[in-house]
Amino acid sequence: MSASPARRFASRRGLLFGGAAASAGVFLAGCTSNDTGDDEEDSQQAPVAEESEGPPVTIGFAGPQADHGWLNAINENARSRAETYADVTLEITEGSNDTATQIGQIETLINSQVDVLVILPADGIALTQIGLTAMRAGIPVVNLDRIFDNPQAYRCWIGGDNYGMGLNAGHFIGEQLRDVQNARVVELSGPDNLELTGQRTQGFDDALANYPNIEKVARQAAEFTVESGQEVMSGLLQAQPEFDALWNHDDDQGVGALRAIDQAGRDEFIMVGGAGARSAMEAIQADDSVLKATVLYPPTMAASAIDLARALGQSRGVGGLAEFEIPSSITLYSAVVTRENVEQYLPTGFN
Missing domain, CATH: 3.40.50.2300 (Response regulator)
Incomplete structure (x- = not known):
């Protein structure tokens, strides 16, 4: 009863x-x-x-x-x-x-x-x-x-840990570019009206401060959508003829960003995504694009x-x-998913 x-x-x-x-x-x-x-x-x-x-x-x-x-x-x-x-x-x-x-x-x-x-x-x-x-x-x-x-x-x-997302993305990129002189990094953020976007950017900037050879040369905000990711990334590529790494806050808008990158024929940089979409993990696993890692927001x-x-x-x-x-x-911890550990995290990837 x-x-x-x-x-x-x-x-x-x-x-x-x-x-x-x-x-x-x-x-x-x-x-x-x-x-x-x-x-x-x-x-x-x-x-x-x-x-x-x-x-x-x-x-x-x-x-x-x-x-x-x-x-x-x-x-x-x-x-x-x-x-x-x-x-x-x-x-x-x-x-x-x-x-x-x-x-x-x-x-x-x-x-x-x-x-x-x-x-x-x-x-x-x-x-x-x-x-x-x-x-x-x-x-x-x-x-x-x-x-x-x-x-x-x-x-x-x-x-999730929005600050930690940016921090871990920044340290991953920093380690990849540690031996690159005058390395240039760009950031494709989420909407600036969201507090979480500022937290992710702050974490990213704090991490990059540990690498004096790296300069963040551009930051543009998208809207967490495929369409906005493609549009904003196209503009970034036109404005920045050469850079070494890109951090994209969100894997959904990252689908559009990758389209823009493919259309521009650019491959001189590495890209790190955010959130942990299954499509991003599969691209990391295939290792056939600039996307080399994504930072989880599980x-x-x-x-x-x-x-x-x-x-x-x-x-x-x-x-x-x-x-x-x-x-x-x-x-929760914002783990960095790379080709080395993607098999472990793939079951948690979202569509």
């Missing part, structure tokens, strides 16, 4: 505001699953490991519109991960980039009394209040990637968010850690 709303509310408040967890049952590095009968890895799914079934948990998932390969992979990772658990029911919204619509969708999930919410807000600041509303109602919130403006609006945040974070939500709903901690509670924040 299910607990009364009052008991459910009381137990949730204890979980949110300091109650000890019953056991340590989730291991995020390997993640968790009840399904051990299939050894094949989904092309967009995090690796799984066996774990015993626990109490049933209903997880509400709300994200923005999947109008980009990475966002679509986020949704697929959440769905696929939830399906591996016999004790998880996933209620997923349509997804919208309109903040009022997304707030309404989350309100519906709150009113349906889901046990835990996973929210990737279209706008973290604009949706902070609805996160606070859920937490005050005793529903733990796992804030995915785009962070709320108030830490009281979520129990746990998990997301959509598998959505699978881990489901793991965290399940852990919260079942009063579990994180396996491998001494604490009884899950962490308040988890920042």
Whole structure:
């Protein structure tokens, strides 16, 4: 028999505001699953490991519109991960980039009394209040990637490292060009109205500061789309008749950038991508273009968010850690994928 709303509310408040967890049952590095009968890895799914079934948990998932390969992979990772658990029911919204619509969708999930919410807000600041509303109602919130403006609006945040993306891209390029005198680098960034773009550029610049032989000679912003990548890259190629390396913030716009590069017949430089699209990894594997690496911003974070939500709903901690509670924040590492390690990361590449 299910607990009364009052008991459910009381137990949730204890979980949110300091109650000890019953056991340590989730291991995020390997993640968790009840399904051990299939050894094949989904092309967009995090690796799984066996774990015993626990109490049933209903997880509400709300994200923005999947109008980009990475966002679509986020949704697929959440769905696929939830399906591996016999004790998880996933209620997923349509997804919208309109903040009022997304707030309404989350309100519906709150009113349906889901046990835990996973929210990737279209706008973290604009949706902070609805996160606070859920937490005050005793529903733990796992804030995915785009962070709320108030830490009281979520129990746990998990997301990528935009600064780390730029830092690791910069160090990879720096090492490749260490022996090149007066090396010239260009940057094809994401939209400048996004905070994450500035973080990626800052990390890149900080890394290049360690290599006095390298100068960043140009930076242009695209829009995370194939079309904008091709258009902006064409302009960069015309303005820069010769350079040694290119860092592109996003593999979707990188498809367009590679088209422009092929059309211009340029191959004197190396290119590093960003995010970890399957097409980019396959190009790195084939080693038949200027694209030699991509820096991950892994959509598998959505699978881990489901793991965290399940852990919260079942009063579990994180396996491998001494604490009884899950962490308040988890920042994923932006690994550099090259021809040497692409086989390892290829299963996580998104379409």
